[in-house]
Amino acid sequence: MSTPNPGGRVLSGMRPTGRLHLGNYHGALRNWVRLQYEFECYFFIADWHMLTTGYEDTAALPQHVHEVLIDWLAAGLNPGVATLFVQSHVPEHAELHLLLSMITPLSWLERVPSYKDQQEQLKNQDLTTYGFLGYPLLQSADILVYRAQHVPVGEDQVAHVELTRETARRFNHLYGREPDFEEKVERAVKALGGRNTTLYRQLRRKYQESGDHEALERARALVQGVSRLTVADRDRLLGYLEGTGVTILPEPQALLTDTPKVPGLDGRKMSKSYGNTIELREDPQAVTRKLRAMKTDPSRARRTDPGEPTRCPVWDLHKIYSSEEVRRWAADGCRSAGIGCLECKQPVIDKIVAEVTALRGRAQEYTENPELLRDIVAEGSEKARDTARETLEEVRRAMHLRTD
Numbered sequence: 386m387s388t389p390n391p392g393g394r395v396l397s398g399m400r401p402t403g404r405l406h407l408g409n410y411h412g413a414l415r416n417w418v419r420l421q422y423e424f425e426c427y428f429f430i431a432d433w434h435m436l437t438t439g440y441e442d443t444a445a446l447p448q449h450v451h452e453v454l455i456d457w458l459a460a461g462l463n464p465g466v467a468t469l470f471v472q473s474h475v476p477e478h479a480e481l482h483l484l485l486s487m488i489t490p491l492s493w494l495e496r497v498p499s500y501k502d503q504q505e506q507l508k509n510q511d512l513t514t515y516g517f518l519g520y521p522l523l524q525s526a527d528i529l530v531y532r533a534q535h536v537p538v539g540e541d542q543v544a545h546v547e548l549t550r551e552t553a554r555r556f557n558h559l560y561g562r563e564p565d566f567e568e569k570v571e572r573a574v575k576a577l578g579g580r581n582t583t584l585y586r587q588l589r590r591k592y593q594e595s596g597d598h599e600a601l602e603r604a605r606a607l608v609q610g611v612s613r614l615t616v617a618d619r620d621r622l623l624g625y626l627e628g629t630g631v632t633i634l635p636e637p638q639a640l641l642t643d644t645p646k647v648p649g650l651d652g653r654k655m656s657k658s659y660g661n662t663i664e665l666r667e668d669p670q671a672v673t674r675k676l677r678a679m680k681t682d683p684s685r686a687r688r689t690d691p692g693e694p695t696r697c698p699v700w701d702l703h704k705i706y707s708s709e710e711v712r713r714w715a716a717d718g719c720r721s722a723g724i725g726c727l728e729c730k731q732p733v734i735d736k737i738v739a740e741v742t743a744l745r746g747r748a749q750e751y752t753e754n755p756e757l758l759r760d761i762v763a764e765g766s767e768k769a770r771d772t773a774r775e776t777l778e779e780v781r782r783a784m785h786l787r788t789d
């Protein structure tokens with residue numbers, strides 16, 4: 386049984402980078418776990434995206450997909466409520482990407498900030514390929530193929546959602562016009578019935594003549610509120626409000642959530658490429674060892690030197706894991722040199738050890754029964770395909786391509 390669609394549809398993806406770490410957990414995964422009970426959620430492993438920055442060595446890809454999937458399940462993503470799948474199992478992403486590539490100006494892709502940024506940062510990888518340039522558009526296809534309203538992403542991905550919106554707008558503008566749109570929409574306006582017909586016309590005029598956004602919102606609510614309309618008529622009425630045609634691909638929104646800063650062991654942001662991570666299923670002894678060696682405020686060279694928590698990465702972990710009371714104890718003890726760093730770290734170590742232990746426990750079922758994972762992915766990918774196929778049917782029809 387999946388969550389119905391009360392708040393709309395959510396889609397997000399994650400690259401299969403191998404075992405996830407606490408940064409991935411607090412930055413994204415924990416948020417997804419919460420969202421799955423509020424929205425109709427589609428979460429996928431973006432294996433094709435991985436190829437856009439690393440096409441040479443793909444041997445570890447299946448293992449990495451497998452590890453991420455286990456981490457997802459261990460963290461509490463529930464295949465009974467959310468649709469969990471692997472991108473390459475749903476070829477409709479590729480078809481939509483191809484079709485969108487026909488209408489996307491090169492300049493749109495060249496000006497996506499991550500294009501130049503990544504080329505500068507990942508100097509040892511070949512990022513001069515067609516696939517790398519097109520990867521934000523592949524992401525747009527990922528989102529639009531499910532007609533998702535909300536896309537939970539980090540700050541660094543907002544530009545990609547913006548590109549998705551522009552692409553959807555362009556697609557709708559080019560192909561959202563039916564030949565007999567005016568006639569059909571007129572019939573749909575009448576189908577609203579009586580007072581609603583009059584009100585719809587008034588609100589539309591108000592919005593079109595004076596850009597009154599409240600009128601637009603009221604008209605939209607009116608259309609949404611009339612339950613006996615067909616889906617096609619509802620789309621026409623919504624499209625007509627803004628003077629466009631039918632909205633075939635709705636524009637999604639980035640869903641930004643406040644996420645805590647997760648420091649790595651060296652004090653920089655936790656990231657696999659820095660080698661400063663604690664994995665979600667890390668061995669508890671390794672967790673303890675790593676955290677005991679973690680960087681602290683450099684001004685506390687000796688036990689008797691007072692420190693400043695706001696200059697210490699361990700403090701960021703206290704903010705995630707410790708109660709108000711423990712935090713006060715740590716901050717006071719640090720500033721007065723009343724406690725040592727190892728003492729200060731202990732409550733954090735205890736919490737993280739408990740967390741990874743719980744995750745390891747929940748992962749066990751899946752590490753021992755790989756066929757469970759296969760079933761979950763097969764079922765999720767099939768569900769995702771059903772939705773994606775519907776979109777592609779409409780897209781092909783709108784573009785006058787064969788539908789079968």
Ligand code: TRP
Nearest residue numbers: 396397398399400431434524527
């Ligand atoms: N590009 C995203 C990343 O690197 C992953 C991703 C791929 C994604 N497709 C997506 C995220 C669609 C949200 C929606 O993290």
Ligand code: SF4
Nearest residue numbers: 682692697719726729
């Ligand atoms: Fe950091 Fe705690 Fe040491 Fe202060 S006492 S420097 S907060 S680890």
